[in-house]
Amino acid sequence: DTEVTQTPKHLVMGMTNKKSLKCEQHMGHRAMYWYKQKAKKPPELMFVYSYEKLSINESVPSRFSPECPNSSLLNLHLHALQPEDSALYLCASRNPGSNTGELFFGEGSRLTVL
């Protein structure tokens, strides 16, 4: 079982809704990531937080707003999304000082925008 927990597992929202995706890990990792994955495609990096500070934003539209309240939690706030934003959103974590490149992924939140 994954040690990165994502909620909700499934989310359906309209284009005018505001919703949030949540991610939690208790492995003491200080780097956390959001990836977006479309069907039959590789995950695409959206954001990276390192020590609770946003370190990488891959030119993601402002309708996606990340937040890292503390070292264990990562949120992705969603507002005014488009149908093409429907995808699997994956959270991952890593210890920045680790000797490997391994990221630990959650099971993802499957988002459908109507």
Added chain:
Amino acid sequence: GESVGLHLPTLSVQEGDNSIINCAYSNSASDYFIWYKQESGKGPQFIIDIRSNMDKRQGQRVTVLLNKTVKHLSLQIAATQPGDSAVYFCAETRRAGGTSYGKLTFGQGTILTVHP
């Protein structure tokens, strides 16, 4: 631009056969190359990684080979089992600065199907 890609999008093998999944990369600055397995409805799961100063690394039933001369990475799975059926992604990562790691960039993926 930088990219990590795969030669074969699908691979179909019989149970017990050895499988080889290939990956080409274009960025020579990567520190680590990693293989992930993603089963249907799940997040990617780490299989094995290899540091850029190595050319071979073995795990349990898996071996990763790195050929920096031709920028090629491969994953060998011995005695493939039906439970190995999944999408396999290669990925690369580089240090962002100091001891911190930054991006992990994925290749396109190979669908491995193992027939009993």
